Amino acid sequence: MSSVFGNVHLGYVVIETEKFGDWRRFGREAIGLHVDELRSDAMRFRLDDNECRFLLKRGPVEDVTALGWHVDDHNTFDEIMRRVTGHGVPVAEVAAEEAALRGVERLVRFPGPNGLVQELYTRARTGCGPLQMANHGGFVTGDSGLGHVAITTKKPHQVHGYYDTVFDARLSDYIDETIGGVKFKIRFLRVNERHHSVAIAAVNRLPINPVRTRIQHLNIQVNDLDDMTTSYQRIKELGFDMALGVGQHTNDRELSYYAITPSGFEWEVGWNPLIVDEATWEPTTHQGISIWGHTPEGQTIIDKLAQFKTGIRSLFQAEDSVAALAGSGIADG
Known part of the structure; x- marks a missing residue:
């Protein structure tokens, strides 16, 4: 089996x-992304040559x-498909209309942890026309990918x-x-040169998840520090x-x-994280997420109570980790 x-x-x-409306203002006016209005139930954000980096679809x-x-x-693509189907997990071909919305070709989807569908494609189409963004220095994508997502879970090993x-x-x-x-305890996983594309956060020794949404935050990276501060x-x-x-941050040193976001999960804008050197890198454990800063802003006691209630409810809610693809779970740290 070859590594991917x-x-x-x-x-x-x-x-x-x-x-x-709120997302349009957030994406275009606040974060500084290019917005394409597709139709009444779909909107896209661009931040580089790709036709789509964020697809917003209307729903509750x-x-x-x-x-x-x-x-x-x-x-x-074929190797990943062999792994998924070989473990008995269903893979669905995605309709041409859905692939077009995402601006990609050869698109399939299969189940992922925490209810996050995983979609796989081989080619992204280039967007039409110049980017119209408040961000002037551009974003870091390419071999590093779009950025990263952080997931909170009751089953971090899986x-x-x-x-x-x-x-x-x-x-x-x-x-x-x-x-x-x-x-x-937060685990940081990389699939390429970016320090991490997926972060996995779990409450130590308690089977609760205090976050309502499937991801806790997503991250995009700017080229210029000025674009982050503005x-x-x-x-x-x-x-x-x-x-x-x-x-x-303590681990990847990103500012x-x-x-x-209008939907309740968080959106991180970062600058200048380190790139992993595969020849010398050794995993370690850091105490605390930040060397300095990252001070909470605006959280009220009501917000904290809502998180507590979410955590309590999660005790009685099943969480799908797609066990067939989790192996025996990695007993790390």
């Missing part, structure tokens, strides 16, 4: 929402529903096992952090809520902030 590591890149994110979920993964060639089985994900490091009196200012001026102010 390095040939897989986070390509796009699908979001279901009824708040098109207010959440991320799917992750699109770009693979470099048909051999990699989620780690899933991405190892499907994409040969490698462990970059861990962070131990206490948030609101609750101890978390987008931070725009978010504040436009009245969108901020989760964490500007700070620097970033976290805003709260």
Whole structure:
């Protein structure tokens, strides 16, 4: 079995929402992305040559529903398909109309952890016309992929096992952090040169998930520091809520902030994270997510109570980790 590591890149994110007006303002005016209005029930954000990096579809979920993964060639595509179907997990061909909405070719989908559908494609179409963005320096994509997503889960070993089985994900490091009196362990997985494309957060020794949405946050990376700071200012001026102010992470050294999207999950804009050197990198554990900054902004006692209630409800809710693809679960850390 050949490894697919390095040939897989986070390509796009699908979001279901009824708040098109708020999302339009958030994406175009606050974050600084290019917006394409497709039809009354679909809108796209661009940030580079790809026709679609974020697809917003009208619906009541207010959440991320799917992750699109770009693979470099048909051999990699076929190898991943062998792994998924070989474990008895169903793969569905995606209709041409849905592939067109995402601006991609040879698209299939299969189940993923935490209700996140995984979509796989081989080629992205180039967008028509010049980008019209408030971000002037552009974004880092290419071999690093779009950015990353962070998932909270009650089954971190199984989620780690899933991405190892499907994409040969490698462990970059861990962070131990206490948030609101609750101890978390966060695992950071890479599938290419980017320090991580998936982060997996879990409450230590408690089977609860305090986050309502399928992802806790997503990340995009700017080329220029000025674009990060000006987008931070725009978010504040436009009245969108901020989760964490500007700070620097302990593990990948990225400078970033976290805003709260109209659908409730967080959106991180970052600058200058390190790139992993595969020849020398060794996983380690960091204490705390930040060297400095990332101070909580605007959280009220009502917000904390809502998180507590979500955590309690999660005790009685099943969580699908797609066990067939999780192996025995990776007993890491």
